[in-house]
Amino acid sequence: MPKDRNAVRTNALPDLRVDLVSDTATRPTAAMRAAMAAAAVGDEQRGEDPTVNLLCGRVAALLAKETALFLPSGTMCNQIAVATHCRPGDEIIAAEASHIVTSESAGAAVLAGSFVRAIACARGIFSGDDVTAAMRARKPKSPRSRLVAVEQTNNRGGGSVWPLAAIQSVAKSARSHGLALHMDGARLMNAVVASGIAAKVYAAPFDSVWLDLSKGLGCPIGGVLAGPKAFIEEAWTWKHRLGGAMRQAGILAAAGIYALDHHVERLAEDHDNARAFAARIADIPGVRLDPAEVETNLVFFDVEGTGRTGSDIAALLRARGVRIGVEDRYRMRAVTHLDVDRAGVEEAAETLRLVLADR
Numbered sequence: 358m359p360k361d362r363n364a365v366r367t368n369a370l371p372d373l374r375v376d377l378v379s380d381t382a383t384r385p386t387a388a389m390r391a392a393m394a395a396a397a398v399g400d401e402q403r404g405e406d407p408t409v410n411l412l413c414g415r416v417a418a419l420l421a422k423e424t425a426l427f428l429p430s431g432t433m434c435n436q437i438a439v440a441t442h443c444r445p446g447d448e449i450i451a452a453e454a455s456h457i458v459t460s461e462s463a464g465a466a467v468l469a470g471s472f473v474r475a476i477a478c479a480r481g482i483f484s485g486d487d488v489t490a491a492m493r494a495r496k497p498k499s500p501r502s503r504l505v506a507v508e509q510t511n512n513r514g515g516g517s518v519w520p521l522a523a524i525q526s527v528a529k530s531a532r533s534h535g536l537a538l539h540m541d542g543a544r545l546m547n548a549v550v551a552s553g554i555a556a557k558v559y560a561a562p563f564d565s566v567w568l569d570l571s572k573g574l575g576c577p578i579g580g581v582l583a584g585p586k587a588f589i590e591e592a593w594t595w596k597h598r599l600g601g602a603m604r605q606a607g608i609l610a611a612a613g614i615y616a617l618d619h620h621v622e623r624l625a626e627d628h629d630n631a632r633a634f635a636a637r638i639a640d641i642p643g644v645r646l647d648p649a650e651v652e653t654n655l656v657f658f659d660v661e662g663t664g665r666t667g668s669d670i671a672a673l674l675r676a677r678g679v680r681i682g683v684e685d686r687y688r689m690r691a692v693t694h695l696d697v698d699r700a701g702v703e704e705a706a707e708t709l710r711l712v713l714a715d716r
């Protein structure tokens with residue numbers, strides 16, 4: 358029987374003290390809610406919402422792009438960008454471990470009629486040579502290589518930060534082959550805070566770039582897709598087509614503006630907490646991770662050596678008020694964010710040690 362997701366959700370997570378399942382777990386703060394309540398609003402679908410327009414201007418400036426578009430989710434940012442860049446029969450070059458490949462319900466195939474040529478690469482980071490190797494010959498029987506997508510930071514690559522040199526190598530190669538470039542910047546600001554490199558520097562080689570407001574930035578909803586005016590004009594058509602054009606969305610955009618003002622620098626705390634968590638679990642027998650690979654707020658670790666599966670361990674943790682995500686049979690993911698402090702990650706690490714000692 359299909360599960361009734363409402364039934365699951367109305368029983369809102371009793372006894373959950375430390376939630377490391379995702380940085381989407383954040384609740385808007387009181388100050389963010391005050392900013393939302395005070396927002397000036399209008400009909401976003403008509404381009405008349407002043408707060409949405411302000412947010413789009415802020416993000417376009419941050420990324421040094423001509424203009425930007427407010428969307429309900431990061432997935433819609435990726436999907437609209439792909440559908441705007443690609444036509445049926447086109448192919449997108451992206452890391453195998455990227456969200457477009459793993460977590461968007463094959464939307465590139467469904468909406469854009471496009472394939473993804475998924476590159477197997479360490480930490481979700483590939484090179485200009487990988488792009489060249491993935492190019493299809495121009496033959497009637499080949500898909501048409503069209504777009505390269507880079508995910509900064511790469512989520513399933515371990516929250517890895519693409520070095521600027523790797524981005525530039527990929528961009529140079531993509532341009533030499535006439536490909537367009539898209540950046541999934543769901544956690545771009547984490548990369549910015551971790552590296553000290555400005556968002557617009559990372560964004561410079563890309564035609565389209567977006568930021569997720571609902572991850573580390575702590576907003577309830579939203580993403581902002583930026584690019585050239587002609588691209589965003591076409592993206593608006595997709596926004597309507599998919600039902601993503603909204604009304605008084607300034608209520609949501611106000612949260613985004615608040616987050617850009619108050620929640621960017623603090624991402625450094627999430628990175629510190631992730632490193633502290635990794636350091637505390639690294640010596641638990643059977644747990645395998647390299648703390649040096651924790652660059653931002655995502656901590657992936659392998660539990661095969663414990664003799665238990667990730668879902669067994671997750672259930673044991675959950676019974677003790679801690680939630681950690683399960684990636685596959687023996688791989689788990691803990692994510693730090695605005696709603697978890699140092700004491701929280703310490704509690705999560707000690708609870709993991711306890712449940713694994715107790716067998």
Ligand SMILES: *Cc1c(COP(=O)(O)O)cnc(C)c1O
Nearest residue numbers: 430431432433456508512541543
């Ligand atoms: C979360 C995420 C998305 C999708 O964003 P939603 O707001 O959840 O739709 C896309 N790319 C990456 C890398 C993500 O982590």
